[in-house]
Amino acid sequence: MGYKKKQLLGFGLILLFLVVLLTGIVMMLNNIKSNLTEIVEDRYYKVSKVAEIRQLFSNSDREILFAANEANKSERAGSLDIINGNHSKLDNEIATLSSVANTVKGKKLLKELETNYGSYSVTEADIIQKIESGKGQANLQSLMSDQRDKRTKVITTMDSFKKYQESLMNRALKSSKQTYDQIIRFIILAVLISIVVIAITVIWMIRSTSKNLQSITNVIKNIDYNDLSEIPRIQFQSNDEIGDIAYSFNEMAGSLEAYNQKEKEFTAKISEQNWIQTRLADIATMYQRIIDLEVLGQRFISRLAPMVEASLGVIYLKRGEGENTKFVKLASFAEEGKEAGRTNFMLGEGLVGQCALEKRSQIINNVPDDYSLIKTGLGETLPKSIFIAPVIFEDEVVAMVELASLTPFTEFQETFLGKVLETLGITINSVRGRMEIERLLKESQAQTEELQVQSEELQSQSEEMQAQSEELQTQSEELRMINEQLEERNRDTELKSKELQRAKINLEAQAEELKQSSKYKSEFLANMSHELRTPLNSILILSEMLSDQGDSSLTSEQQEFARVIHSSGQDLLSLINDILDLSKVEVGKLDVVFDEMNVSELPELLKRNFDHVAHKKGISFKVTKDKNVPDIFFTDQQRFQQILKNLLSNAFKFTEKGTVQVTIKRAEEELVAQWINTKGASSWLEINVTDTGIGISPEKQKIIFEAFQQGDGATMRKYGGTGLGLSICREFAKLLGGWIIVDSEEGEGSKFTLFIPSLPEGMKGAGDVSIAASQVAAAEVQEIAPPIEKEETVELSSGDILDEPEGDQLFKNKTVLIVDDDNRNIFALSNALKQEGMQVIAAENGLECLEVLQNGHSIDAILMDIMMPEMDGYETMRRIRMNSMYDNLPIIALTAKAMKGDKEKCLQAGASDYISKPLKLDQLLSVMRVWLTN
DSSP states (O other): OOHHHHHHHHHHHHHHHHHHHHHHHHHHHHHHHHHHHIIIIIIHHHHHHHHHHHHHHHHHHHHHHHHHSGGGGGGHHHHHHHHHHHHHHHHHHHHHHHHHOOSHHHHHHHHHHHHHHHHHHHHHHHHHHHHHHTOOHHHHHHHHHHHHHHHHHHHHHHHHHHHHHHHHHHHHHHHHHHHHHHHHHHHHHHHHHHHHHHHHHHHHHHHHHHHHHHHHHHHHHTOOTTOTTSOOOOOOOOOSHHHHHHHHHHHHHHHHHHHHHHHHHHHHHHHHHHHHHHHHHHHHHHHTTOOOHHHHHHHHHHHHHHHTTOSEEEEEEEESOGGGOEEEEEEEESOOSGGGOOSEEETTSHHHHHHHHHTOOEEESSOOTTSOOEEOSSOEEOOSEEEEEEEEETTEEEEEEEEEESSOOOHHHHHHHHHHHHHHHHHHHHHHHHHHHHHHHHHHHHHHHHHHHHHHHHHHHHHHHHHHHHHHHHTHHHHHHOHHHHHHHHHHHHHHHHHHHHHHHHHHHHHHHHHHHHHHHHHHHHHHHHHHHHHHHHHHHHHHHHHHOTTSSOOHHHHHHHHHHHHHHHHHHHHHHHHHHHHHHHHTOOOOOOEEEEGGGHHHHHHHHHHHHHHHHTOEEEEEEOTTSOSEEEEOHHHHHHHHHHHHHHHHHTOSSSEEEEEEEEOOHHHHHTTSOOTTOSEEEEEEEEEOSSOOOGGGTTTTTSTTOOSOHHHHHHHOOOSOHHHHHHHHHHHTTOEEEEEEETTTEEEEEEEEEEOTTGGGGSOOOOOOTTTOOOOOOOOOOOSOOOOOOOOOTTOSOOOOOTTOOTTTTOEEEEEOSOHHHHHHHHHHHHHTTOEEEEESSHHHHHHHHHTTOOOSEEEEESSOSSSOHHHHHHHHHHSGGGTTOOEEEEESOOSTTHHHHHHHHTOSEEEESSOOHHHHHHHHHHHHHO
16 A cells, blocks of 8 residues: 555544544534523523513503502503503513413413403503593402402413523523533543544554665665765665655666766866866976977977877978978987987878878877887887877978877877977977077178178288388389399289289178178068067057047056056067167168257256156156356257167166266367367267166176177176167267267266267268277166156158147048058057047058049048058059049058168158158157148
């Protein structure tokens, strides 16, 4: 029998017994209710009616006696009215009482009452008649006596009826009490029986289910909740609900075991992914600061093989192209002897060459017997699995990797190897590019040094020939006298002349090689400038837009990030410009413009640029100018200010506390004349930059003016920098006809002194301004890049920069065509110009630009890139200017090439103006405002 049926049966019996019990109790209660109703509603009602009838009857009888008395004659009429009224009431009451009588005896007594009251009523009527007539007093007394007898009968009858009703009330009350006692006894008995029945039922139900529940409880207690892989099952057969519970428990146990298994698998996958990401980060860290392919290959294979539990590993690097393509062993891991691996493979040769040809990886688990053995201190054995995979960069195989392991490679190891090889191709290409650049630089330096040596040898030979020629002239008389000696010496002279001619030819060839090398260097710097300025242009524009938008959705921290990016980009641009300036100085192609400079404004300029730096570092900054310093000074103001900024930047950088001071005074010509010829200079300035910083040791003062040189390694690590600042200062000072000297003690501070001449006629009238190297102790410390805003001179061919009016409406609804093959530049410029209210059309090369113009678009200005595929900016501008419709169309050339002559070439091709990348938004908008206004 099921647990549900047992419960239904047990509780059904209990419910049935309770129903029977309640039914008996209800019946007894109804009996008590009936008795009480009879007592209250019937017996008590009749008794009360009898009492009312007797009260009325007594009142009538008393009024008759009152009326019969002669003394009350005056009030007799009122008594008679009361008697008549009571008579009517008594008739009604007796009739009502007769209608509710429900017993034989009661009806009999009421019938007797009606008879006696009727006889009494007749006598009462006679008495009233006698009283009203006032006659027959003797008969009245007889009637009154008869009335008393009849009244006694009526009262006796009423008392009998009342007593009868009261006896019935007592009998009903006694019956109710007996019924109540029976109910109490019945309830006690029923409760006892119910307790017995319920106890028997509950014991029967508990005994039938407790055993099965105990079995389930024991199984649940035996579960190991720390290991749900094997959960015990409930073993018994039962068709009731307990059996269903056991079946459901067994099903739940199976589900938990399956879930536990899936959880373990998922945890294992997560662990594998974490393992892969950790190893990838380790490999990526290892790539840093590697500039040699052999070092890269050895470190890579040595790091990779242990990660995937490989016992042997080889990496092959691609050499050659086309049919001559082969893969040469670059590095190996755990290799012993020549038999451990071949030195090279041709494309398509063997499994390595075939995988390279097909650009796919392969895993071999059936290793051939002739494969390299894995050797240990205890023996040697064949590997169990081989992994061969290509390293691909831009859909080209650049290397091959082969690994051998004593255990088969797992799936997650294969995934890891695939991700590692994706990054290796990029790294190989990057290292190869750096090696090529380093090779070109070394080759250029070697050629320059070789030409210098050959030039010195040629100069020595030329001086020797000149001395011999003078000796021949002084001995001409002797040569005439000794013909044989003369002829011999003539032959010697002729031979030496031929040697001199050959040396001259060699010198011309070497000069041509030097010229070619300089050309290569210029092209290299131009290309480097272009490739760096192009992405830097987008970085500076976008970061400046983000940092300057006060109402943007960026947080203050994100805006600070943008400002840091913009500042770093400006520092990188300054470094590029420094390298180009230094290169221009070395080849003599840096333009120097001598013009008037107001020296009186110099202190204020320096204070404005460096006061906040001094305040930030908590040091004192002073600028003093002697009264005898002329206000007007002729020099190149831009180069002159750059020298001072570099010197002050170094002073602030290396000074942690104390003072930085600038003293501007007129140099004494007697002092200057000790070192150089002062011809052509109207006056000289002596500018001292003094600091209380770390100072420079005497042995380091001789090298710090060289390019890329610093005081020592510790200085470089602590303060940073590239070592170009003072080198540029020295070269700029030479260009301006001056020089720099240094006076410093380590730990005491430094003093840099700049001597600059005022040259109204420029360098042409300066005479000999070369500095005697033996008389000048040149020294230099590297420049710094403090977080200050540098003041830069912006050159605009169309005039000065215009101030942007508030709410500038000039740009509203203007259409600008941007021609650039770099989508980053298009994106940055488009967003910047759209914020000014302009409409932007983009073209990726010159042909697309011409198509836009031919389609009839109304263009207000064109921003033209120069270096583009298919048709460059020069040719595009020439073709636009060939159409007379576009004679007045503003074309602003934007180019990353910053070498000498680029601006003139752009203007000759038809450009209205020229801006070099990376450009500044303020500069671009100012130039556009000039041309759109015109």
